[in-house]
Amino acid sequence: MSKSRIILTGGAGFIGANLVHYLIDHAPDVTVAVVDKLTYAGNRSYIEDAIATGRVSFFEDDIADVGAMQRIFSEFDPTGVLHLAAESHVDRSITGPAAFIESNIVGTFSLLEAARKHWVDGGRAGRFLHVSTDEVYGSLGATGAFTEDTPYDPSSPYSASKASSDHLVRAYHRTYDLDVVITNCSNNFGPYQFPEKLIPVIIRNIRDQRPLPVYGDGMNVRDWLYVEDHCAAIWTAFQDGTAGRSYNIGTENEFENIRLVELLCDLVDAELGRTGARDLITFVTDRPGHDRRYAIDPTRIREELGWAPQHSFEDAIAHTVQWYLKNFEPIWGV
Secondary structure: OOOOEEEEEOOOOHHHHHHHHHHHHHOOOOEEEEEOOOOOOOOHHHHHHHHOOOOEEEEOOOOOOHHHHHHHHHHHOOOEEEEOOOOOOHHHHHHOOHHHHHHHHHHHHHHHHHHHHHHHOOOOOOEEEEEEEHHHHOOOOOOOOEOOOOOOOOOOHHHHHHHHHHHHHHHHHHHHOOEEEEEEEOEEEOOOOOOOOHHHHHHHHHHHOOOEEEEOOOOOEEEEEEHHHHHHHHHHHHHHOOOOOEEEEOOOOEEEHHHHHHHHHHHHHHHHOOOOHHHHEEEEOOOOOOOOEOOEOOHHHHHHHOOOOOOOHHHHHHHHHHHHHHHHHHHHOO
16 A cells, blocks of 8 residues: 555554654555554654654644544545554553543544545545454453454443444444444553653663552563564554454463563663662452453464564664653653
8 A cells, every 4th residue: 555645543642653653663664644643652752853854744633523534534544453542551441441432432433434534435445444452352361362353342431432332433334335344452561652651661760769569469460562573463453454344463472460560660770770669569358340351362363464574673662661761750750
């Protein structure tokens, strides 16, 4: 899909900003229109260098605004949408679920309507890729992994809102023949993640010698995916994926939360020339509906599309630690 014109929603957020940079570096014939509301987790400074190339334009708009989305489609005339914009912090969804319904469900509906009217009704060709999460599948036991055929069983308002948006995307394919692809990824890590998620929180607290909060007994398991590998998978699925199909994205890097925290303690201590970070680990009351284990089976995207991660977990987590220690203060002032 050369000379693509891509609307990329959430492009000033964590995964979105990394994807903007990935496209600048790896897709020279692509121009991008970033659409981002710039909520607390979005920051235009993440992508200012990409905007300066002349290949990225920026629209500060709410994806739930149907009129604004139709205007952007009309002005930019995209050949594709990479839909990443979402409220994504599970803890926030527990205390304030309304924002998740508005952004993740209503926002996705708004974009689908704009895409349907511009492409299907307008006689144009275009593809809509929807980025989702493994959390729609619920929780696993001690063995097994999520496949694309695993039944949905969301546990939190966040995962329920993403499950709903997945269903909307599939419905627009089946009802209107909109060309769609869905990706469901495991937990991402890497640069530009707002410092409320586990990895940046732990790195910052180690640096500041503050308690390291770990939910419950620390034995909840997550499957960790380096964000640049995720970006490559998204772009592969957009270019080569089968319309109406979903692809699970993961790198089979399972860690108990406590094990990951201990690893971060050792890495940050080494970077700072200190010891004793593990003594800061503090177990706190588990959050409601906390899924015990996630694990992704990436067989489909590997065998059908030829995607494979290009970074080892060890190198990627070390780079991530170094990046945050250099960037907490200049980017977030923390």
